[in-house]
Amino acid sequence: xxxxxxxxxxxxxxxxxxxxxxxxxxxxxxxxxxxxxxxxxxxxxxxxxxxxxxxxxxxxxxxxxxxxxxxxxxxxxxxxxxxxxxxxxxxxxxxxxxxxxxxxxxxxxxxxxxxxxxxxxxxxxxxxxxxxxxxxxxxxxxxxxxxxxxxxxxxxxxxxxxxxxxxxxxxxxxxxxxxxxxxxxxxxxxxxxxxxxxxxxxxxxxxxxxxxxxxxxxxxxxxxxxxxxxxxxxxxxxxxxxxxxxxxxxxxxxxxxxxxxxxxxxxxxxxxxxxxxxxxxxxxxxxxxxxxxxxxxxxxxxxxxxxxxxxxxxxxxxxxxxxxxxxxxxxxxxxxxx
Numbered sequence: 001x002x003x004x005x006x007x008x009x010x011x012x013x014x015x016x017x018x019x020x021x022x023x024x025x026x027x028x029x030x031x032x033x034x035x036x037x038x039x040x041x042x043x044x045x046x047x048x049x050x051x052x053x054x055x056x057x058x059x060x061x062x063x064x065x066x067x068x069x070x071x072x073x074x075x076x077x078x079x080x081x082x083x084x085x086x087x088x089x090x091x092x093x094x095x096x097x098x099x100x101x102x103x104x105x106x107x108x109x110x111x112x113x114x115x116x117x118x119x120x121x122x123x124x125x126x127x128x129x130x131x132x133x134x135x136x137x138x139x140x141x142x143x144x145x146x147x148x149x150x151x152x153x154x155x156x157x158x159x160x161x162x163x164x165x166x167x168x169x170x171x172x173x174x175x176x177x178x179x180x181x182x183x184x185x186x187x188x189x190x191x192x193x194x195x196x197x198x199x200x201x202x203x204x205x206x207x208x209x210x211x212x213x214x215x216x217x218x219x220x221x222x223x224x225x226x227x228x229x230x231x232x233x234x235x236x237x238x239x240x241x242x243x244x245x246x247x248x249x250x251x252x253x254x255x256x257x258x259x260x261x262x263x264x265x266x267x268x269x270x271x272x273x274x275x276x277x278x279x280x281x282x283x284x285x286x287x288x289x290x291x292x293x294x295x296x297x298x299x300x301x302x303x304x305x306x307x308x309x310x311x312x313x314x315x316x317x318x319x320x321x322x323x324x325x326x327x328x329x330x331x332x333x334x335x336x337x338x
Contacts, residue, residue, distance in 0.1 A: 028063065030063075030267040038055075041096075044071050045190035047165070047207045047209045049069070051286075054286055057285065075110065081095045081113075085261060099122075107320060107328060114333065119259060119301075120305040122300050122309070123286060124299075130173070133201075140223060141223040149179050155202060156200075158193070158196050159205060169226050172251065192206050205226070207295075222239045224244070225239045234292065276300075318330055318337055
């Protein structure tokens with residue numbers, strides 16, 4: 001006769017076997033069997049690098065595989081993105097950053113790709129801030145604009161390079177105010193901000209999350225945010241909107257995310273769609289990052305992501321063309337004037 005404890009143990013074992021047989025190994029169609037590479041085409045410490053490491057950690061938790069962030073700066077982000085494009089389109093190599101630049105590179109003669117060649121997964125939306133070295137004489141945005149008008153091309157602005165968020169902010173200000181500036185480029189937003197702190201340049205127009213720690217520490221003085229509404233920075237205060245001085249300025253949002261070529265395997269795309277909706281859209285780590293770094297938490301993918309990015313790329317494509325930096329008209333690529 002089988003004792004009650006042996007019978008109970010047997011029932012538990014059978015139940016476990018049934019459970020194992022009835023449950024799939026993974027809830028997702030794709031289970032990566034080796035580390036996934038996320039290429040950040042800018043220097044470490046910048047806005048792309050910051051948020052990409054948070055997202056990589058969330059993806060590791062969801063898919064049970066390492067997502068390795070690799071910095072490959074240079075050539076306005078095209079070295080890193082080019083390496084993603086030239087890698088196998090198998091879902092194991094992703095690019096990170098502001099995908100609107102993908103709609104601008106061909107115009108600039110930097111990379112033969114367009115926005116529609118990529119799948120977009122967005123996480124946060126950022127705004128640029130006009131920040132100055134605290135030892136500079138500029139106490140307000142009006143002071144800076146007056147100096148730039150009085151001395152065309154003399155005021156140096158540090159950015160992460162052509163087509164970077166900081167560069168487009170500087171261009172939008174210059175075109176709206178009818179002024180000139182001296183463009184000083186670095187390998188990423190963080191080096192550009194550090195250059196301003198060190199006094200190599202007087203001004204930076206990089207993103208809020210790249211400047212926020214220096215602003216709190218009193219090592220950068222924020223004059224304006226490139227937005228129509230004030231920016232509230234935790235533990236600092238309010239930064240006024242650029243429209244207080246330049247009401248007709250053209251403003252393009254800077255969405256961040258991961259992206260890969262559209263021809264990655266269907267099961268990878270389906271899995272990333274599911275993870276974005278279930279994990280990223282509810283990520284407390286990303287919400288905390290957004291609140292701390294003065295950015296918006298905007299996790300979307302698919303057509304909604306493409307619609308948002310396409311509008312920003314359209315505005316900036318024509319802005320770059322007006323600045324004389326393009327090798328062709330945006331119309332030649334089917335980009336209508338905004």
